[in-house]
Amino acid sequence: MLKTTYFFVILILFFSCKTPNSNSQSLISVIDQSLVLATQQSLRMAESLKDQPDKLPQTIDKNGKLVTCNSAWWVSGFFPGVLWYLYENSPSDSLKQWAENFTLRVEDQQYTTDNHDVGFMIFCSFGNGYRITGNPEYKDVIHNASESLITRFNPTVGCIRSWDYAPWSAKWQYPVIIDNMMNLELLEWSAKTFNDTTYSHVARTHANTTLENHFRDDYSSYHVVSYDTITGAVEKKNTSQGYSDDSAWARGQAWGLYGYTMMYRETGDKTYLEQAKHIADFIINHPNLPEDKIPYWDFNAPDIPNALRDAxxxxxxxxxxxxxxxHVTDEKATSYLNIAEKQLRSLSSNKYLTKPGENANFILKHSVGHMPNGSEVDVxxxxxDYYFVEALMRAKELIKESKL
Structure with missing residues (x-):
């Protein structure tokens, strides 16, 4: 495996003569160069952790050194998912072996019931693995993870609980974060695959409750809504990782957009489609969205235009x-695709895309995790990386279908 990996790295280094950064390049050229760079970096990342079988990449420290996590941290499933996407793009023995290796590193999380992010952990890893390989063992893991996730659903509240532990347990009775929309894909997929409406009932009830309570009149979203566990009524509305409770934390808006787009795909319910369109319009028409379409970490950050971006x-x-x-009319589709193309070109530029062998082998630079806590800032x-590679793969398919 080691010789195969090094041969593949040398091969892609030979073809990767520069970082894609020119608006004059065709979009497919930009995409292909970014995927080559992503493959190169991800193989290096995998090699760097081959002797640490319980570790997965998370971020970097203040000295630029790799910070890892174990399977229990909410981001554990993303790197396996990156490897599966890259294998799908350009199959090789080394990519498949590493994808299988890192996927198995999060296998124990199928039984996790104290974490709402089991969807991220399992569906990004085992979900992509099953979609690409059809491995029946992966299917069983996804089923178990779905069973684990629905234990966190409270029918009185109508949502899956997000956080259990301190300090959040002291601040909120029943916190539900907008991020949680992303974990519903696991349940919708399982409802169809295992012919069990329990999963879809939980997913749709959660989506409906979130739609009713998380969004402001302009379709921006709070980060956290907490509920009274006795009555199910809203207790508090906050934005924990944003600038203020009333601000539009950028990644929160992104989770909402992605979540309701996904829910429309899975259900065909046009209520979700309309919500996704409203959120998209809020984002792309916001006066504080920069020219390169990569948002500041919060749309209302006080130091705009000098605020940090969140890739x-x-x-x-x-x-x-x-x-x-x-899912929309031609006019809307054109608008969305124009923004997405600009974002792909921006993220594939020298400003955001790493150089080979740098950035602790991550793909993108300049993301913001939790600014108020000073945690994972501009790293x-x-x-x-996961959603960037996913976007590259989606764009490549649209080009193939002559839709982009």
Whole structure:
């Protein structure tokens, strides 16, 4: 495996003569060069962790060194998902072996019931693995993970609970974060695959409750809504990782856009499509969205235009817009695709895309995790890489279909 991996790295180094950064390049050329760079970086990342079988990439520290996590941290499934997408793009023994290796590193999370992010953990890893390989063992893991996730659903509240532990347990009775929309894909897929409406009931009830309570009149979203566990009434509305409770935290808006686009795909319910369109319009028409379409970490950050950008939010929005474009009229589709193309070109430029062998082997630079806590600020993040690679793959398919 080691010789195969090094041969593949040498091969892609030979073909990767520069980082894609020119608006004069065709989009497919930009995409292909970015995927080559992503493959190169991801193989290096995998090799760097081959002797640490319980570790997965998370971010970097203040000295630029790799920070890892174990399977229990919410981002654990993203790197396996990156490897599966890259294998799908350009199959090789080394990519498949590493994808299988890192997927198995999160296998124990199928039984996790104290974490709402089991969808991220399992569906990004085992879900992509099953979609590409049809491995029946992966299917069983996804089923178990769905069973684990629905234990966190409270029918009185109508939502899956997000956080259990301190300090959040002292601040909120029943916190539900907008991020949680992303974990519903696991349940909708399982409802169809295992012919069990329990999963879809939980997913749709959660989506409906979130739609009613998380969004402001302009279709921006709070980060956290907490509920009274006795009555189910809203207790508090906050934005924990944003600038203020009333601000539009960029990644929160991205989760909402992606989540409701996905829910329309899975259900055909036009209520979700309309919500996704409203969120998209809020984002792309916002006066504080920069020219390169990669958002500031919060749309209301006080130091705009000097505020830090969040490449992770840009990647999530881009991937969501590419999918949403297929569900709307031609005029809307053109608008969404134009923004998504601009985002892809921006993220594939020298400003955001790493150079080979740098950035602790992550793909993108300049993401923001939790600004108020000073945690993971202006660093690479494993989920930024995941949604960037997903966006590249979605855009490549749209080009193939002559839709982009």
């Amino acid at each position: 992770s939010a840009g990647a999530i929005i881009c991937s969501a817009l590419l999918e949403l474009s297929g 690479p993040l494993t989920y930024a």
